[in-house]
Amino acid sequence: MPYTPPMDFPSAGLLLRYYNVFLFSGPLLILGTLGYWGYRFFHRRTPESPPSTPRGKALLASSAVLLIGVVHFLGIYASLANALNFRFDPKDVAELRVVRVGEEGRATSGDTKTIRDRAILEGGLSLLVASESRHRNHEHYSDGYRIQIVIPGSPADRYVSVYRRSSGGGAVSVVIPHLGEGHAGTVNHAGQYGCPQFLDWVAKTIDPLFQGR
Numbered sequence: 001m002p003y004t005p006p007m008d009f010p011s012a013g014l015l016l017r018y019y020n021v022f023l024f025s026g027p028l029l030i031l032g033t034l035g036y037w038g039y040r041f042f043h044r045r046t047p048e049s050p051p052s053t054p055r056g057k058a059l060l061a062s063s064a065v066l067l068i069g070v071v072h073f074l075g076i077y078a079s080l081a082n083a084l085n086f087r088f089d090p091k092d093v094a095e096l097r098v099v100r101v102g103e104e105g106r107a108t109s110g111d112t113k114t115i116r117d118r119a120i121l122e123g124g125l126s127l128l129v130a131s132e133s134r135h136r137n138h139e140h141y142s143d144g145y146r147i148q149i150v151i152p153g154s155p156a157d158r159y160v161s162v163y164r165r166s167s168g169g170g171a172v173s174v175v176i177p178h179l180g181e182g183h184a185g186t187v188n189h190a191g192q193y194g195c196p197q198f199l200d201w202v203a204k205t206i207d208p209l210f211q212g213r
Contacts (some may be wrong), residue, residue: 006087017133029069103167131193
């Protein structure tokens with residue numbers, strides 16, 4: 001069979017808009033700190049040198065900057081790796097396994113619903129390419145589903161969590177792709193996006209499976 005490229009979600013443009021300056025902050029802070037340490041090492045004070053910041057304070061401050069840079073680097077680039085590993089061709093999906101999520105990160109007790117109609121799966125998952133970057137504004141999400149994407153033979157454990165309510169008030173259309181069941185922290189998810197089109201599909205296709213529960 002001819003090679004079919006995976007669906008472009010999350011796309012490079014989405015990732016650039018979502019992470020923006022944080023793509024560069026980690027490497028710049030790390031390189032800046034190492035450069036400062038190198039400068040201090042090769043330009044050690046002589047008796048004729050003017051007074052400077054005490055070495056202990058300078059080392060403590062630069063170490064703190066290095067730590068911030070390392071945290072940024074590991075978190076952001078782990079999330080980027082998740083995004084690249086998440087991409088797939090909707091035609092390859094065999095089924096979706098869905099559980100209801102009342103509060104973000106907490107699946108409610110109850111049955112797991114399964115969708116296996118390939119045409120329905122492809123039509124719904126293809127809508128994810130319409131996603132737009134969305135930044136969390138000190139809010140917590142609720143009223144949603146955790147959807148496991150099952151692709152035979154794929155080693156990646158893909159999930160999409162969707163939410164329709166925000167603690168900030170009002171309705172949202174949040175889509176969070178992630179590898180593994182949990183998506184707390186940047187190292188576990190592949191960005192956060194808004195996609196009303198996919199949430200409309202969820203309302204029409206998944207909501208009826210849980211009616212009366």
